[in-house]
Structures are given as structure tokens and as C-alpha cells.
Amino acid sequence: MTEILIAIFGISMLYVSLTTRIEAYINVLALQGLVLFLMVLTDHAGMGRFSLLFLGTETLLFKTIVIPAFLTYTVRKNGIMREVEPYMPNFYSVLITTAIFAFGFITAFWASSHAPNVRPLYFGVSIATIITGLFIIISRKKIITHVMGYIMIENGIFMMAMSVVGEMPMIVNLGVLLDLFAAIFLLGLFVSKINTEFDEVHIDSLSNLRD
Amino acid sequence: MIPIILFLAPAAALMLFIFRSKKLNAFMVCLYAFVHLACTVLLIFYPISFGRYFECDPLNLYFLAVLSVVLAGVSVYNVDFVMKSAVDSLKSTYYSAAILIFAASMSAVVLGANLGLMWVCLEATTIAGAYLIFYKEGKEALEAAWKYMFICSIGIAFAFVGMIFLSLACTGSHPSLFFRDIYAAAFTYNGFWLKLSFVFMAIGFGTKAGLAPVHAWLPDAHSEAPSPVSALLSAALLNSAMLVILRLLKVMKLGNLGGFASVFLIVMGMLSVFVAAVYIIRVNNYKRMLAYSSIENMGIITICAAIGGPAAFAAILHTAAHSFSKASLFVTSGNILKRYKTKEISGVTGMLRSDPKAAWLWMAGFIMIAGIPPSPVFLSEFLLFKAMFTQGLWWLAVALMLLLTIVIYGMASAMFKMSFGNAPKDITDEKFNMMNYGGQIVFMLILCMLGLYMPKAVSWFITNAASML
Numbered sequence: 001m002t003e004i005l006i007a008i009f010g011i012s013m014l015y016v017s018l019t020t021r022i023e024a025y026i027n028v029l030a031l032q033g034l035v036l037f038l039m040v041l042t043d044h045a046g047m048g049r050f051s052l053l054f055l056g057t058e059t060l061l062f063k064t065i066v067i068p069a070f071l072t073y074t075v076r077k078n079g080i081m082r083e084v085e086p087y088m089p090n091f092y093s094v095l096i097t098t099a100i101f102a103f104g105f106i107t108a109f110w111a112s113s114h115a116p117n118v119r120p121l122y123f124g125v126s127i128a129t130i131i132t133g134l135f136i137i138i139s140r141k142k143i144i145t146h147v148m149g150y151i152m153i154e155n156g157i158f159m160m161a162m163s164v165v166g167e168m169p170m171i172v173n174l175g176v177l178l179d180l181f182a183a184i185f186l187l188g189l190f191v192s193k194i195n196t197e198f199d200e201v202h203i204d205s206l207s208n209l210r211d
Numbered sequence: 212m213i214p215i216i217l218f219l220a221p222a223a224a225l226m227l228f229i230f231r232s233k234k235l236n237a238f239m240v241c242l243y244a245f246v247h248l249a250c251t252v253l254l255i256f257y258p259i260s261f262g263r264y265f266e267c268d269p270l271n272l273y274f275l276a277v278l279s280v281v282l283a284g285v286s287v288y289n290v291d292f293v294m295k296s297a298v299d300s301l302k303s304t305y306y307s308a309a310i311l312i313f314a315a316s317m318s319a320v321v322l323g324a325n326l327g328l329m330w331v332c333l334e335a336t337t338i339a340g341a342y343l344i345f346y347k348e349g350k351e352a353l354e355a356a357w358k359y360m361f362i363c364s365i366g367i368a369f370a371f372v373g374m375i376f377l378s379l380a381c382t383g384s385h386p387s388l389f390f391r392d393i394y395a396a397a398f399t400y401n402g403f404w405l406k407l408s409f410v411f412m413a414i415g416f417g418t419k420a421g422l423a424p425v426h427a428w429l430p431d432a433h434s435e436a437p438s439p440v441s442a443l444l445s446a447a448l449l450n451s452a453m454l455v456i457l458r459l460l461k462v463m464k465l466g467n468l469g470g471f472a473s474v475f476l477i478v479m480g481m482l483s484v485f486v487a488a489v490y491i492i493r494v495n496n497y498k499r500m501l502a503y504s505s506i507e508n509m510g511i512i513t514i515c516a517a518i519g520g521p522a523a524f525a526a527i528l529h530t531a532a533h534s535f536s537k538a539s540l541f542v543t544s545g546n547i548l549k550r551y552k553t554k555e556i557s558g559v560t561g562m563l564r565s566d567p568k569a570a571w572l573w574m575a576g577f578i579m580i581a582g583i584p585p586s587p588v589f590l591s592e593f594l595l596f597k598a599m600f601t602q603g604l605w606w607l608a609v610a611l612m613l614l615l616t617i618v619i620y621g622m623a624s625a626m627f628k629m630s631f632g633n634a635p636k637d638i639t640d641e642k643f644n645m646m647n648y649g650g651q652i653v654f655m656l657i658l659c660m661l662g663l664y665m666p667k668a669v670s671w672f673i674t675n676a677a678s679m680l
Contacts, residue, residue: 114403115379130372134365146361153368160375168378168386174327175371177334181364184338188357206354209431211494 002043003121009035009159010101010125013132013152017097020084025148026071032155033063039162047169058176059158067151067182074189075144085141093139097132104128122163129156143206147185154178212250213261213322219243220315224308231300236307237293243311244279244286247318251279255672263389266324269675274321274454276672277531280657281446281538282314284650288542289439291646306346313339313443320451326377326388329455330370333419336448337363343440344432355428355435362428366418373411380404390458397465405466412459413475419452421509423483430490433502434554438545441498445505446538450530453509457516457526457680469519476517481611483510488614492621496554497547500625501540504580507618508533514611515595516680522598523677525591531673532587532658536579539654543572546647547629551638556625561634566643570630572651577626579658581619587661 012028012035019025037059044052074080086093101124108124133153137146154175161172223239255276258267289310293303316335323329337360345356377393378386380400387393397405418425433441456476463472487507494500508529515526546569551559562570582588592615599608661669 111403115401118379137365143357150361150365150368153365157368157371157375160372164375164378168388170327170388171375171378174331174374177331178364178368178371180334180338181360181367184341184360185364188360206357208351209354209358209435211430211490211496211499 002039005035005039005042006121006125006159009155010128013125013129014094014097014101016136016152017093017132018090020086020090022075022080022082022084022142022144023072025084025145026068026075029071029148029151029155030064030068032152033059033065033067036155036158036162037064039159043162047172051169051173055172055176058179062179063155067186070186071144071148074186078189080142080144084145087139087141096135100131100135101125101128104131117164119163122159126156126160126163129153129159132156144189147182147189150185151182154182212254212257212259213265213267216247216250216318216322217261217265217315219246220311224311227304227308227311231304233293233296233300233303236300236303237290240289240293240307240310241286243314244283247314248279248283251275260324261322264325264328265319265322266391267322268679269672270457270679271321271454273527273672273676274450274530275318277450277534278314278317278321278447280654281443281534284535284654285439285442285446285538285542287646287650288442288545291644292437292439292545306343309339309342310440310443313343314447317443317447317451321454324390326374326390326393326455326458328388330367330374333370333416333452333455334367336451337367337419340432340440340444340448344436344444346437346440347435352435355431359428359432362425363418366415366425368415369418370412370415373408373413373415376404376408376411380408390462393462394465397462398467400466402466402468405463405468406471409459409463409468409472410475413456413472413479416452416455416459417479419448420456420513421449421452421483421506422479422513423486423506423510424479426483426486426506429506430494430499430502433505433541434496434498438498438541438548441501441544442538442541445502445541446534449505449509450534453512453530456513460516461680473517473519476513477607480510480513480517481607481614483507483513484611484614484618488617488621491618495556497556497559497625497629498541498544498554500556500622501537501544504618504622505533505537507615508537508580511592511595515591515598518595518598518602518604519680520598520602522595523680524673525594525598526680527673527677528587528594528661529591532579532591532661535654535658536576536586536588539572539651540576540580543569543576543651546643547573549639549643550641551635556629558635559629560632562630565634565638565640568648572648572655573626574630575655576651577622579655579662581622582615585659585662587658590662 012031016028040055040059104127105124107127108120112118112120130153133149136149158175161175223243227236227239254267255272260266316332319332320329341356341360344359345352382399382401383396421429433444460472463469483506487503491500491503512526512529515522550566579586582592596608
């Protein structure tokens with residue numbers, strides 16, 4: 001069951017690199033939140049009852065419902081155009097993401113020979129997700145897609161933390177604090193100082209400070 | 212003492228929101244800073260831990276002492292800044308509360324005995340710091356705050372991945388994030404995961420410590436933040452992130468991977484000095500110039516720590532030397548900004564005529580940061596080069612000397628040009644009160660003392676801290 005969930009998660013990342021619509025990104029984030037919630041439910045060996053409750057609520061409420069709803073609202077309110085405006089054609093984007101996934105799996109199998117307690121599928125997909133998130137931040141122009149890329153990195157990290165939960169349950173709970181940053185970014189966009197200060201919500205407008 | 216340092220700040224911040232008066236805001240930050248200083252002195256003599264999560268050892272007491280002195284000096288300057296600022300009392304309250312939380316969370320990072328806790332507190336400094344950087348509002352401040360938040364939070368996410376790897380490296384049954392347990396068990400850790408974890412954490416915490424190539428937020432944040440905040444960012448925040456890196460280096464040494472960690476840190480450190488040297492000769496904004504100098508000095512501290520041996524003493528001494536001189540320079544840059552209303556180097560001339568006190572402090576600060584005797588930076592850099600030559604790293608030493616010469620040339624040409632010549636006519640000739648200079652004078656006196664005649668007790672304190680590296 002967990003394997004299927006991880007596969008769905010991985011496919012969602014490939015879909016992100018393929019699509020150009022912001023709504024699709026938001027849907028993917030909601031889907032990832034749901035997948036993480038199901039993962040917490042199916043794979044909670046070693047987690048205390050309190051952790052289970054906390055992580056379950058957090059993934060379902062925050063990652064699946066609140067963040068996507070907030071993003072949708074922000075996109076509508078700020079009148080952000082639907083396209084994500086990548087710096088490069090989608091074709092290359094897909095190629096690079098595929099390469100990242102290949103790299104992730106190779107690393108995971110290589111790493112699993114060093115440590116028996118690493119599960120290659122878990123590890124590979126989460127490494128690939130983290131790097132793909134970084135790639136999305138680098139290759140897309142809009143500030144809001146940067147925030148989405150950050151949330152994807154964070155989902156990848158959450159999954160990676162889940163894979164070691166048997167050893168250190170505390171660490172997953174700590175990782176949830178990263179959501180705090182995501183919340184503050186969203187709040188920043190929502191309160192919309194960014195939008196009123198800069199005409200376009202492009203990263204290009206964040207280049208006044210330089211030498 | 213530790214509970215007072217940690218919990219007085221939130222309590223004071225709450226009280227500020229009840230009264231919302233500018234006078235109280237300024238006074239409260241000052242009061243907290245001096246209570247902090249008193250507690251630190253008491254802690255040095257009676258190191259009492261607070262639970263398992265906050266512990267004192269010679270290394271973090273030293274960092275706490277540096278933080279405390281910087282905070283006290285800056286808070287004195289901050290009084291005039293808050294009283295004369297043109298914002299309404301609510302915003303001034305937000306500002307002061309953010310400073311209190313920022314200071315308390317930095318102290319918590321320094322005093323933390325658990326990696327997870329230190330990580331959480333660094334996150335708190337990021338959030339409080341972002342508000343402080345945004346304080347002046349407007350396009351530039353927003354850009355700086357956004358970059359700071361975004362880059363640092365990605366750095367912090369990387370550090371978290373490093374923590375996950377650290378728990379994988381543990382071969383025992385119960386991985387722990389307490390440094391005491393990590394130190395004790397480090398030699399049993401799996402080398403592969405330990406290396407991977409160090410790389411991720413060095414990059415992650417290095418982002419907060421301002422090391423190249425992940426320093427991009429630093430010049431923007433330091434130049435856009437109000438001057439007391441720039442001083443705190445540069446002289447206190449960078450150090451607290453550096454402390455985490457120093458502790459991780461110790462873990463690597465105990466895990467018999469000291470060589471790997473040293474090479475990694477030396478590369479980052481040299482890169483930082485290189486980046487600073489490249490930018491510092493062409494930047495036309497004196498606050499950015501100081502920010503690049505911070506990157507350079509953080510690089511030097513990293514190199515000192517990585518080289519080890521006698522250079523460990525240099526790393527510890529350099530931390531204090533850099534913090535005090537940089538805090539003084541940033542606060543003085545606030546005086547210059549108030550008088551000249553520009554951050555451009557080309558717009559400032561004749562400081563000696565318009566504001567002799569600031570000009571002398573500015574030049575004295577330069578002497579201290581450039582490592583010209585009586586500066587303690589001279590001592591620490593001398594020890595570093597000595598350690599490099601004895602270890603046969605003479606080519607590295609020569610490269611570092613060249614880069615440092617470029618940095619000093621860049622700073623000297625800008626800072627002396629600002630001090631001499633005729634002042635422009637349209638600047639204000641308002642007299643600033645002594646609050647604007649007092650902190651810097653104390654910093655300079657402490658630096659002279661460290662450089663010329665180091666009392667036995669201080670030298671013992673530094674040696675003890677260095678022995679923890």
C-alpha cells in the first residue's frame with residue numbers, strides 16, 4: 001500500500017514538471033498532502049499515539065485543505081495569470097525531472113548498500129522530490145510558483161523523515177515546523193505587499209538590490 | 212540564570228504591547244540587554260544548566276558572552292533610534308518586541324544542548340529577523356526580507372535533511388540529537404551517512420552563517436535593515452549559526468572524519484573570502500561593503516576552525532574581534548546614514564568635519580577589522596597563518612593573504628575617502644547625543660584590551676573555549 005502511495009507521489013512530481021497551469025500545481029499540492037496523510041495512516045509503526053494524531057491532523061487539515069485553498073484564493077485575489085511561465089520549454093523540463101528521478105533512485109540503491117535500514121523507494125522518491133522542488137524554484141518566474149516549489153521540497157522532506165520514523169519519531173514532528181515558513185510566505189503573498197509594491201509578481205522584479 | 216535570559220524577553224514583549232509607548236520600548240530593550248549581560252557574567256562563574264535542553268560549556272558561554280556584550284552596546288544606540296524614529300508607537304512596539312524575541316532566540320540557539328532545539332530556535336531567528344529587515348518598508352526592504360526568508364528557509368530545510376541523515380548514521384538502537392550523546396557515540400556512527408549529513412548541515416547552517424556560495428541574502432539584508440538590526444545580524448546571528456557548525460565539526464572529528472570536514476569547510480571559507488574580495492572593491496554602498504566584510508570574516512573563522520591546532524584559539528578570538536568591530540561599524544554607519552541620508556559611498560565626504568566622533572570611530576573600526584595592531588584580528592590572523600605554514604599549507608596561506616589584501620584595500624579606499632575632504636552643504640549639522648557613540652567607544656576599548664594586553668582570565672576563557680573545538 002505504501003509503495004503505491006509513494007509511486008503516486010512520484011508521478012505527481014513528474015506531472016508538475018509537465019504542466020503549465022497554476023491550478024494544476026495547486027491540485028498536485030492537495031494530492032500530495034492527501035498522499036502524505038494516507039502514508040501517515042498506513043505506515044505509523046514506531047509513532048506514538050500523540051504523534052499519529054498530530055501528524056494526521058497536520059497533513060489532512062493543513063497540507064491537503066488549508067494551503068491549497070489559500071493558494072487558490074491568493075491566485076484569484078491577486079489576479080495572477082494562469083500560466084506558470086517557465087524559463088525553458090516544457091520538454092526540457094520533463095527531461096531534467098526524469099534525469100533527477102533517475103539520479104534519486106541510483107543514489108537510493110547506492111545508499112541502501114551502506115545502510116540496511118534505508119528503503120530505496122521511499123528514499124529515492126523523496127530525494128528526487130527535494131531536488132525537483134529546487135529545480136522548479138530555479139526554472140519558474142513567478143514568486144507564487146517559488147512558494148509552491150518550497151512546499152514540494154518540504155513534502156519531500158516530510159516523506160524522508162517518515163522513512164526514518166522508526167528510529168527517531170521526534171524528527172517528523174520537528175519537520176512540521178517547516179510548514180510555518182510556508183505559511184508565512186503565503187501570508188506575505190496574501191497580505192499582498194508583494195503585489196502592491198511590484199507591478200508584476202515576477203522574480204525579475206526582485207532584482208533591485210545588486211552590486 | 213538561563214530561564215531569565217530565555218523567558219524575560221517574551222514577557223517583556225507582552226508588556227510592551229500593553230503600554231505601547233516609545234520610551235518604554237527603548238528602555239525595555241536596554242533593560243533586557245543589561246539583565247542578559249548580568250546573567251551571562253553570573254553564568255560564567257556559576258554555570259548552571261537548565262533542564263537537559265539548555266546546558267553551559269566553555270564554548271557556548273564564550274559565544275553567549277560575545278552575544279551579550281554586542282546586545283548591550285547595540286541596545287544603547289537603539290534608544291536614540293527608537294525615540295527619534297518617525298513611526299507610530301504601535302509599529303515601534305512591534306519593532307522592539309521583534310528585537311527582544313530575536314535576541315532571546317539567538318541566546319537559545321547558543322545555549323541549546325540539542326541539535327533539534329538549536330534548529331528550531333534558528334528558525335525563530337529567521338522569522339523575527341525577517342520582520343526586522345522589513346521594518347523600513349518599501350520596495351527594497353521587502354525584496355531584502357523576502358530573499359532573507361526564502362533563502363534561509365531553504366537552508367534550514369537542507370539542515371533538516373542533514374539531521375535525518377544524522378539519525379540514519381547512528382548505528383545504536385536509540386539515535387539522539389543531544390550533543391552529549393552524539394559526541395559520546397560519534398565513533399560508532401556510519402561514515403557514509405555522517406559525511407552526507409555534515410555536507411547538508413554545513414550548507415544549511417552555512418546559509419545562516421553567511422558562508423559562500425549560499426550567502427546571497429546577506430548583503431541585501433544587512434544593507435536594508437535598520438542599523439541596530441544590521442549590527443545584531445552581523446555580530447550575533449552569524450555567530451550563533453557558526454556555533455552549530457563548530458559543534459558539527461567536533462562531531463566529525465570524533466567520528467574520525469575530521470579531514471573530510473576540514474577540507475569541506477576550508478573550501479567554503481576560501482570561497483567566502485574570495486566572494487568578499489571580488490565584490491568589496493566595486494560596491495558603492497557602505498552598508499553592503501560592511502556586509503561583504505562579514506562574509507569574509509565568517510570565512511576566516513571557518514578556515515581557522517577547520518585548520519585546528521593553534522588556529523582554534525584564533526577562531527574563538529576572531530569571533531569576538533569580528534563581532535565587536537562589526538557591531539561598532541554598523542552602528543556608526545547608522546550615524547552616517549542619519550546625517551548624510553544616503554548609503555552611497557560616493558555621496559559621503561568630509562565626515563571629519565561634519566561629525567568628527569563618527570569619523571574617528573569609523574576609521575578606528577576599520578583599523579580593528581583590517582587587523583592592524585592593536586587589533587585582536589591581527590593576533591588571530593597571525594596565529595592562523597602560523598598554523599597554515601606549520602601544516603605545510605603555505606599556498607593556501609599566500610592565496611588568503613592576497614585576498615585579504617584586496618579586501619583591506621577596498622575597505623580602506625572607501626572609508627578614508629568618506630572621512631576626509633569637504634562635507635557637502637546640504638547635510639544636517641544636528642548634534643547627536645552620546646548614546647549614539649557610547650556603545651562603539653566601549654567596543655573599541657574592549658578590542659584594544661584584547662589586542663594589546665589580554666588579561667589572564669580572558670585568555671584562559673578563550674583557551675578553554677578553543678579546547679572544545
